[in-house]
Amino acid sequence: MDDALAGTRVLIAGGEAGAAQALGASLAAGAAHVTVAPDAEAAAQVALAGRPDVIVALGAAERELRELLDPLELRSGPPLVAAADLDLLDEEAEKLGPALRLRALLDRTALERRARDLESALAAQTVARRRDLDTARIEMLRRLALAAEYRDDNTREHTERVAALAARLGRRLGLSELALTHIRDAAPLHDLGKIAIPDSILLKPGRLSAAEFEVVKTHAEAGARVLAEADSELLEVAENIARSHHERWDGTGYPDGLAGADIPLVGRLVHVADVFDILVHERPYKDAFSVEDAAEEIQGGAGTQFDPEVVEAFADLGPRAWLAAPGVYGG
Numbered sequence: 664m665d666d667a668l669a670g671t672r673v674l675i676a677g678g679e680a681g682a683a684q685a686l687g688a689s690l691a692a693g694a695a696h697v698t699v700a701p702d703a704e705a706a707a708q709v710a711l712a713g714r715p716d717v718i719v720a721l722g723a724a725e726r727e728l729r730e731l732l733d734p735l736e737l738r739s740g741p742p743l744v745a746a747a748d749l750d751l752l753d754e755e756a757e758k759l760g761p762a763l764r765l766r767a768l769l770d771r772t773a774l775e776r777r778a779r780d781l782e783s784a785l786a787a788q789t790v791a792r793r794r795d796l797d798t799a800r801i802e803m804l805r806r807l808a809l810a811a812e813y814r815d816d817n818t819r820e821h822t823e824r825v826a827a828l829a830a831r832l833g834r835r836l837g838l839s840e841l842a843l844t845h846i847r848d849a850a851p852l853h854d855l856g857k858i859a860i861p862d863s864i865l866l867k868p869g870r871l872s873a874a875e876f877e878v879v880k881t882h883a884e885a886g887a888r889v890l891a892e893a894d895s896e897l898l899e900v901a902e903n904i905a906r907s908h909h910e911r912w913d914g915t916g917y918p919d920g921l922a923g924a925d926i927p928l929v930g931r932l933v934h935v936a937d938v939f940d941i942l943v944h945e946r947p948y949k950d951a952f953s954v955e956d957a958a959e960e961i962q963g964g965a966g967t968q969f970d971p972e973v974v975e976a977f978a979d980l981g982p983r984a985w986l987a988a989p990g991v992y993g994g
């Protein structure tokens with residue numbers, strides 16, 4: 664038995680006085696400093712004040728102590744061991760006395776805790792690195808989107824306004840803060856695929872021919888392809904938006920002809936915000952609408968072009984939120 668527990672402060676909690684004394688004596692034989700508390704409540708007080716290295720609880724005291732001590736105390740405070748576990752180890756351990764068994768349990772607990780700490784440190788590091796990576800990717804893609812935008816003077820700042828309005832619509836529909844952050848960061852990339860459209864079509868004054876319009880339509884898929892297969896939630900949202908922001912509620916949109924709730928919600932939000940923004944800002948092929956006319960156009964598209972619930976959220980927001988600066992997310 665000798666000094667397996669040398670210097671270890673053991674608090675024995677609960678149980679019958681005789682059993683507690685006997686256990687205390689056998690642990691003291693292993694050179695432990697033993698304190699005995701008659702019940703769980705007394706033990707909890709001693710544990711919080713005196714910081715033993717381990718609590719060995721007899722009978723019901725183990726469950727009672729788990730209820731008394733808060734989870735943090737149980738996680739990082741002295742290990743709480745059931746006295747029964749000192750009797751019931753494997754056969755090899757049968758030969759050892761309670762002091763050696765407690766020593767083995769303590770070593771195992773210390774090891775487990777070290778592994779757990781290491782794991783959470785690693786997890787935190789991974790999350791931080793992933794966030795940095797996401798930020799860098801989005802920043803790069805934003806620059807790409809800007810490059811696409813700069814080719815068309817009339818749509819400057821269009822992407823930021825669309826993202827802001829889409830996020831306001833999302834907030835109105837009760838989306839989580841995380842989802843709204845993703846929309847703000849990802850929606851500016853909705854027309855990323857326009858980098859693939861020739862200037863002769865993108866910047867053409869006047870109406871596009873049917874063939875030219877077919878080319879313009881490819882920007883949804885092209886943008887999604889650039890954003891595809893990233894192992895990041897944010898880029899997945901960006902991909903969804905790029906691909907689905909021209910789908911129509913009635914299934915006649917592009918590129919996939921999705922209908923109703925099959926269209927990702929983020930795409931339905933951006934669709935409304937995008938059309939509204941295009942209507943109130945001049946484009947090469949037409950004059951701008953007044954805000955009232957643009958709002959009427961959105962209303963008129965409820966259930967055919969647009970998700971009726973998104974249109975309802977749009978109407979609820981009102982002109983101030985429709986036209987607020989991109990940095991303003993209230994409403």
Ligand SMILES: [Fe+2]
Pocket residue numbers: 853854882908909
């Ligand atoms: Fe688009």
Ligand SMILES: [Fe+2]
Pocket residue numbers: 821825853854937
């Ligand atoms: Fe757009």
